[in-house]
Amino acid sequence: MFRHVVLFTWSEEATEEQRARVATEFGKLPEAITEIRSYTLGPDAGVSPGNHQFAIVADFDSADDFIVYRDHPLHQAAIAEYIKPIVASRAAVQFEV
Structure with a gap:
C-alpha cells in the first residue's frame, strides 16, 4: 500500500466557510x-x-495509483479552487505502508 499525507495551515484571512468547503469538496x-x-x-x-490546521491521509494500492490521484483533473481543480486561495503553508509526504 502507498500512503499520502498532506497537512495545511490556513491564511489568517480564511473564513470558516472556506475551511469547511475544503472538507466538503475533498x-x-x-x-x-x-x-x-x-x-x-x-x-x-x-x-x-x-x-x-487540516490533514488528508489517502491510501492507494501503488505509487502509480497515487500519481493518477495527484494529477486527476478533479483533484487539481479542487486544489486550485479551494486550497490555493486560503493556504498559508503545506507539508506532504508519501511512503510505502
Whole structure:
C-alpha cells in the first residue's frame, strides 16, 4: 500500500466557510477517483499548539495509483479552487505502508 499525507495551515484571512468547503469538496474525491482505497480528512482537534490546521491521509494500492490521484483533473481543480486561495503553508509526504 502507498500512503499520502498532506497537512495545511490556513491564511489568517480564511473564513470558516472556506475551511469547511475544503472538507466538503475533498470528501467527494473518493467517489470520483477509483484509485483511492482509503481517504481520511479533517481539521486539527486543537489539543496541541502549533499544529497544522487540516490533514488528508489517502491510501492507494501503488505509487502509480497515487500519481493518477495527484494529477486527476478533479483533484487539481479542487486544489486550485479551494486550497490555493486560503493556504498559508503545506507539508506532504508519501511512503510505502
